Amino acid sequence: MSQVEQAYKEKLKAFSDELIRLQSPLQILDAIKWPREQETKFLASGGTRMPDINADFYQSQALNFNPDTTREDLKALKKAIRKQLGAKDPLGRILVKNLEQSQLVVDLLLSRGTQEFGCISQQLYGSARHKLHGDRHTLRQLGDRLSYLFSLPAARRINKQHPKVISAPEAVDELSRRLSKYFHNDDILVRLSDGIVSDAAVGGDTIKLNSQAMFSEADLNVYEVHEGWVHLGTTLNGRAQPWATWLGSGSPRVAATQEGLAVLLEMLTLSSTPGRARRISDRVAAVDMAESGADFIEVYRHFREQNLSERDSYRVTQRVFRGGMVTGGSCFTKDISYVRGYVENINFIRAAITAGMPELLPMLFVGKLAIEDIPVLYQAHKQGIVEAPEYLPYMFEDYSGLYAWFGFATGLAGIDLKGVQRHFQRLFRDLPTVDPIAEFVEDTEFDDWE
Template identity: 55%
Template sequence: MSLADYQQRVKTLSDQLIELQRPIRILDAIKWPATAQAQFLASNGSKLPDVDQAYYHRIKLDFDPMVLRDRFLMLRREVQRTLGRKDGLGGILTDTIDQYLLVIELLRTRGTVDFGRHSRALYGSARDHLRGDRKSLRQLGEKLCEIFSLPAAEHLSRPYSNHISAPAAVEILQQRLGNYFQPGDIRVILSDGIVSDAAAGGDYIKINQDSEFTEFDLQVLEVHEGWVHVGTTLNGRKQPWASWLSVGSPRVTACQEGLAVLMETLTFSSYPRRALKVSDRVVAVDMAEQGADFVEVYRFFTERGMAAKDAYKITQRVFRGGTVRGGSVFTKDLSYLRGFVENVNFIRSAIQSGVPEILPMLFVGKVTLDDIPTLYQHYLEGTISGPHYIPAMFRDLNGLYVWFGFASGISVINMARVQKHFHSLFKDMPKVAPLYDKVIDTAVV
């Protein structure tokens, strides 16, 4: 077939996929009532939340699972018939359809032991090994928790208290993101219907009207929710043929969340307490997977000094959709750490393999890392458009190349020996020095 005919077929199938997935809203289907937190904290964290299978049955899905399943299967056959079983873009479409078939089963089994099985199939398990390494996600999570829980980490965050109100945060973020996006492409709005402090939609960011923020929080939201989540959605919407790149099934979650955390790091927007959240989520998922119930996971974090509301939030994220007695839980929160490691390794590998020009494709839409070589080939032939919104360090790759080139080069050094040498210099230093007071005094002088 001609290139024009091929592109039109991709467009038709992509639009059908977008239409079929439209009523699927995973987080809306497993959300807990706002009253659950108040009731749990009122019991001093001693009573399991009253969220069971019957509760989830009262949250009606916006689709008939069996009808939608059959329509996805029909589309799957149509993709293979129209594009062929060996076509690269057809393979990505087929894998995406398979993910939505699993999502239907996930939501159909809310509040049961099967929910956890489907969640692991979609998002993985905390006991999974990192690609190309023997360490599990839980092991890496524990190591990072140790690093980000050191006294010095808390000291660094101390001067940055929550003092920016939600309405002020909306105005600040709207102004900053207006400098990154074209006028009218993104909205920042107040919301009273989200559990987290903020959440990204297709062309908007919701800010929880009951939350307060630090300057660091706003920096994180700007790059994490704005540049990555909204940016890749808008880039996907600008695709002339591969319109499915504007929507994300769970198969792209690790790449998306990992890229967002990486951008926090590359722009120096993150901070130790934020990084600790990412690591804590891995530990919470593993405990719940291994059978700890809601109260046990909650108490694990409060006994480590976490505030009661924060401990509830991280625990609730893991248990939503599953069973509060443990074993069957929502493992999506593994995506942040897994995706961060995989994105870093992807970038390092692209540089060492001599193909850094492929890296901007991370922002072309909602993708997995394994999709990118195929998408890049079709970009060269004209079926895939390059990303419109790209952070500066991915637009001019020189600095990124040098940064990750050095990182790859020094990875051969024996860090244990290096650390042993410097530890002898650090051992007599106070564990928490009044760093900021000194800096402020010097600045005033």
């Protein structure tokens, strides 16, 4: 290694470490979380009492960083990166993109409970009205289509096959056992928590399970691959990077890739359920309604009318309104990342296969990244700057099966399957109990969803 190459790597590491230091206090979810008692009060009112959350509530929740100092430090770091690495350096440009996201996060957290919060959230995560890359349909349209599929009678019957009979302590023990096998060189902590509203949450090398919740076997299957293999795995792979250390720390621009990849792993391992898939799809509708001005109660009632339980209706609504305004028009748009990222990951994999570059696929797990970063990171990997991921799901380690699966899917993508589907639907018509799939096939414009 030449002295010039060594000096470049050391500069890259120094800038990466400084970015991580400045990003660490910018904890978005901690800064916008609601007290658990809000759910109790709201449901006790029969869904008629607006949550007691406004700008004053957020202002009473102190931020754990100095906005002015952080802004100045980020500005100085950006200037130093461009000066010392060069404005056109590929890895330096990724660093700057992440840095610029941190600048926006500072503004986001200062605007909690205001109209501006929703505008900045859209800059960071996008909007439910945005269209998929290369497609004319919006994320809301795709979300509605998926929500319909996952709410058919057959889906509701399947959901009953997954009772929540596992206590939180038992779930901690079982998940710890599973993940200790996967993360063979690292100690992973799974622990109980009284401080989270959701049933599960991940942070760094720790998975927290709600001590008050009950879990199903399917829940544990999802947590193992979603929180474990993807979120924890990419964190640990990123932290193991010798030079590109920023890959161990996320920013909003990586949310779609991270969440979409996690959902994809749920599907590839057959871990998900229709109920889980519907909750993910419903989040897009919740974001769109809140963006369009619907208030908290209106969004909650929408999901109750869609036969979602009181608890699930509250939680999908609360996720979207945290940080924004319960009166509508300003919300947290991160929850579109799951559906958007799922589509983007699938199409990235298909594109890599058809382009004859399946070796790009393991790079999805090299750390916290956005899909568009992968070509640059792959080049850096070939140059010895970025290490290959240590923890890699089996289908991405030996991707021959993945290649075959997506090869078939790509081959079928251009074929009109409506006639084939109608043939099999006719076989089902004489059965005593049939879910209304035939009606769905006839009413849905499949030609519009190639």
